Amino acid sequence: MQLDRIELADIHAPKRLARAVHDQIGTLNSPVMIPGPVPVMEIARALDIAEVRIGGFDGFEGMLLTDVVRSCGAILANNKHGDRRARFTIAHELGHFLLERHVPTDPKGFACKVADLRETRTGQWHRRQESEANTFAIELLAPPALFDRYLSDAPDIKDALQARDGLDLSLEACLRRMLERRDEPLALVFSHEGRVRYVIRDNGLPYLPLNKGDPIPSATPASIKIRQGRVGISEPGPNVARAWFDKADFDLHEQTRLADNGHAVTLLWSDLPVEAEDDDGAPPELGVPRFR
Ligand SMILES: [Zn+2]
Structure with a gap:
């Protein structure tokens, strides 16, 4: 070359x-x-x-x-x-x-x-x-x-797994790249044996009050899957916002992959519009649903 x-x-x-x-x-x-x-x-x-x-x-x-x-x-x-x-x-x-x-x-x-x-x-x-x-x-x-050819219509951990194999990168790098390349409000919670390693989020998903070493909130499907040791990828779940956030008046989806070494990643995303539709002449902060 x-x-x-x-x-x-x-x-x-x-x-x-x-x-x-x-x-x-x-x-x-x-x-x-x-x-x-x-x-x-x-x-x-x-x-x-x-x-x-x-x-x-x-x-x-x-x-x-x-x-x-x-x-x-x-x-x-x-x-x-x-x-x-x-x-x-x-x-x-x-x-x-x-x-x-x-x-x-x-x-x-x-x-x-x-x-x-x-x-x-x-x-x-x-x-x-x-x-x-x-x-x-x-x-x-x-x-x-x-990279983008691996992305499906909706966020999915499986896309990052395919990109990992296709591009010979770590799953973690591909998940982080997926966060950058998608438009939805998203977060990734990386954990080991049920304890948070680190959290990243993008596109306006509200702040998740989780620090390194904190347990994954016990009412979440992620925590249940990890405690039961169900290795593999869950199907994207229904609205789980209340399990993750104190104030949760928005839709939140969740998917978790648990590996057999105790490492897990949880993908959280919301469907809320990220960008304002500018057709009524109003300033974008008025009239557009946003996270509070
Ligand atoms: Zn360096």
């Missing part, structure tokens, strides 16, 4: 940068160019990453060894959590390499921890550059042209 790094040099927006890489490969014009997983190792090598090493490293999830001017680089990616996670890590480190305004976090370059690989906040420079590397990574590995 031949890619021109000079053409990417002045792009500082992570999504645009990933699209520019795909433009060079030709993916976006013709998804058949990459029928399966995006070849992240080849892409990295074509962009001056001299070596990519995957192994069971301690103390970091990913590392980019490079200098301030990024003359060349080497990437170490941890596969203790699986090769699919390592693929995302490689793309994340490639993001730090190509986004030349990113400031090294380590004397040797960039050392990224598990939390960095999930960072979405942008409030402070370190978080912002981790978040940008993640945006670049998912846009590179799951561009809309390749």
Whole structure:
């Protein structure tokens, strides 16, 4: 694979940068160019990453060894959590390499921890550059042209499972991507043995008052499924809002996947319109149903 790094040099927006890489490969014009997983190792090598090493490293999830001017680089990616996670890590480190305004976090370059690989906040420079590397990574590995074909009419965990297998990414990455790519108000509750690991939400779903380590609320179908150890994916349930929220005057659907290692993910979504219909001339905040 031949890619021109000079053409990417002045792009500082992570999504645009990933699209520019795909433009060079030709993916976006013709998804058949990459029928399966995006070849992240080849892409990295074509962009001056001299070596990519995957192994069971301690103390970091990913590392980019490079200098301030990024003359060349080497990437170490941890596969203790699986090769699919390592693929995302490689793309994340490639993001730090190509986004030349990113400031090294380590004397040797960039050392990224598990939390960095999930960072979405942008409030402070370190978080912002981790978040940008993640945006670049998912846009590179799951561009809309390749990812959106897995999406059904309604939110469904099964879509993310198919994308996982088709694009060789972790289920968690595909679920998070599904959240970004869909319009409905959505939330994902990741849990282990009935206790919350973390929650993300998008498109205006109300805040879920759940912190790390909290039990999944006991009246929810998710909690019942987990307690009964029913491994597999539930069918999307009927209105379950009251089980999750104190004030719940809206429709909420729920679906849970429980794996046999005690890890579970619960998808919550609402059908409420997200955008105002602007046909009566009224300001959008009037006359359109919204969460309170
Ligand atoms: Zn990082």
